[in-house]
Amino acid sequence: MTEIGQHQQKVEANILVLGAENVGKSALTVRFLTRRFIGEYVGTESIYTHNIMVDGRETFFSIWDSVCPQNPNLQTCVTDEQLRWGDGFILVYSICDRESFNVVRQQLQRIRQLKKRQGSAPVIIVGNKRDLQHRREISSEEGRLLAIGSDCDFFEISAAETYHGSLVVFHQLLESVRENRSASKKNAGIKGIVRSMSAVFGRKRTE
Numbered sequence: 001m002t003e004i005g006q007h008q009q010k011v012e013a014n015i016l017v018l019g020a021e022n023v024g025k026s027a028l029t030v031r032f033l034t035r036r037f038i039g040e041y042v043g044t045e046s047i048y049t050h051n052i053m054v055d056g057r058e059t060f061f062s063i064w065d066s067v068c069p070q071n072p073n074l075q076t077c078v079t080d081e082q083l084r085w086g087d088g089f090i091l092v093y094s095i096c097d098r099e100s101f102n103v104v105r106q107q108l109q110r111i112r113q114l115k116k117r118q119g120s121a122p123v124i125i126v127g128n129k130r131d132l133q134h135r136r137e138i139s140s141e142e143g144r145l146l147a148i149g150s151d152c153d154f155f156e157i158s159a160a161e162t163y164h165g166s167l168v169v170f171h172q173l174l175e176s177v178r179e180n181r182s183a184s185k186k187n188a189g190i191k192g193i194v195r196s197m198s199a200v201f202g203r204k205r206t207e
């Protein structure tokens with residue numbers, strides 16, 4: 001795990017991890033990067049760089065593990081800087097905290113509104129702390145429905161119990177970012193062809 005800026009790596013994707021306080025954003029990120037669950041995490045904002053093989057290709061990326069503001073009025077806030085930075089988003093809630101699910105719902109709305117102008121951005125919704133079934137407040141169906149309704153992927157995991165869940169979440173998001181990029185390139189190519197054709201034919205018509 002490396003703090004950004006310490007060495008120069010080509011970064012292909014920026015992944016922003018969002019969600020309310022105490023839902024396990026750092027646990028998910030650290031689990032993925034180190035395979036370990038350490039239980040207590042320093043509540044500071046961190047950006048890490050990393051690389052893994054996705055679809056047989058080496059992929060460099062940065063992960064911004066955000067900190068939710070203490071002020072409840074600002075908890076749903078996703079800043080313009082974060083939105084500009086992110087190519088893909090992981091929205092984490094705790095399955096035993098209804099309020100954290102509401103925060104995800106609102107953060108999702110804000111991402112969808114603001115990213116619309118710049119093209120779509122892949123989002124994965126993660127219900128964490130699956131090991132705490134006896135304290136569950138949000139059913140799997142509710143989480144899945146939110147995801148289906150907003151064109152997101154959805155996973156329920158326990159960062160405390162397994163490494164596999166965090167691995168699947170990050171892999172899936174990186175694949176979606178890649179697909180999203182190639183789709184936008186294709187669209188830009190088609191738009192370019194249409195523009196050139198209408199320039200040619202448009203000019204002919206006025207001659």
Ligand SMILES: Nc1nc2c(ncn2[C@@H]2O[C@H](COP(=O)(O)OP(=O)(O)OP(=O)(O)O)[C@@H](O)[C@H]2O)c(=O)[nH]1
Binds near residue numbers: 019020021044068159
């Ligand atoms: N039981 C259980 N506890 C978890 C799990 N993931 C994280 N925790 C615990 O939840 C608490 C909060 O985890 P963090 O990773 O610090 O949560 P965070 O969202 O980064 O919190 P902030 O930095 O305050 O925004 C810690 O005590 C973790 O040990 C999980 O899957 N199961």
